[in-house]
Amino acid sequence: MALENVIKAQTLEQSLGLLAEQPDATMVIAGGTDLITKLREKRVTPQLLIDISDLPELNYITETNGEIQIGAATIFAEIARNPLIRQGAPGLQVAARGVGSPQIRNRGTIGGNICNGSPAADTVPPLLAMDATVVFQSREATREVALASIHLDKGQIDIRPGEILTQIKFKPLSSHQGLGYCKLGLRRALAISIISISIYVEVDMAQKCTSIRVASGSLGRFPQREYEVENIINGNPLTETVIQAATEFFGQQLQARLVGRPPVELHYKPEAIKSVFKTALTEAMSVAGIY
């Protein structure tokens, strides 16, 4: 299939209508920072490409009814400077600030980051830690599902023919809650994440952890929650001993998980995870009010 036609969409409705006509031969493009390389390498071969990057219906960050909603075509640069995100999900802002480069951040979108399905997607761990919901729309229907449920395999998410990811939403942090993020890459910019960790934590007045969600990137076929690590901390006071126990456990668990992987992962990641995990947790705790 060669690219026969391109169109800059005027409305979401128009986009969904066009996508419904020939879903197998049509793709949408937003920032294009992943897609254009795939197109040139012929890893995808749509006949029709619909540019949804400028649609106002997909470009917004709002807070209503105790929820933050982000339009799927919102660029990383906007998430990186937005005050609602700074207050409601600071770890997500840190993640967005670290994506690629200024050039990438001015085009790449949070929706594209999710749909591209990379195990190293920078914004997915913080969104998982915030228990985010994603909204898929087609011409016929709207589907709301937990972000945690959409990953099928490396590079593959559960998006159906004719669907566009339109919105990401989550409950913002309130008092005694924190969100931290830490990314390890080969350099401080233009770096794919080698390990990323995002942690949501809630504490009580006695500095005991009453709720925790730990999400990882680049430690599996897709970003995921680390439930066993959470169980070590949840319900316990956030002392050096507890944190150290969780850190050691995480290292050992990775050692088992990465058996069969190349040496750089098998020998490096179980050691490197310790400081990445501690940094993300310390940041989450300080946002929640514990230093």
Add this chain to the structure above:
Amino acid sequence: MKTITLTVNQQKYTLEISEDIRLIDLLRDNIGLTGTKEGCSEGECGACSVIMNGDIVASCLVLAFQADNSEIITIEGMANLDGSLHPIQKAYLEEGAVQCGFCLPGMVLATKALLDANPKPTRAEIREGLSGNLCRCTGYSKMVDAVEKVVKNSLPRGTEYEA
């Protein structure tokens, strides 16, 4: 084929383009502005950077049709109409921040985009603003010096500026 209209360096162009070409192809091949360089073709080096609607972007990662109705500034748009150099270009030359020159168009435009958004950046902010532009020759420090110089020269006499 597709017809698009865009403004490049304050000049309007209406062009018939192939659906699959990128903004960098349009600039270099269709318009003939070869100052924008193709370094890696995948948005990882910044050599192809241009300013699009006020923001620094990789022109190898924008499809040309997406730039319909946009305003683009390329390196050719930095110098004045009489050929005299932009203060950023002058500072880069004066500070010795130019070796082979291949990264320069992208680097100068990234500098302009940085200073337009943040006129008094710290050294760390300068480095972050240029973090999407790789240079294999200079080691970057003279470039940071050049940007500091631009800022110092732009401030009224006696203004405090600590980069």
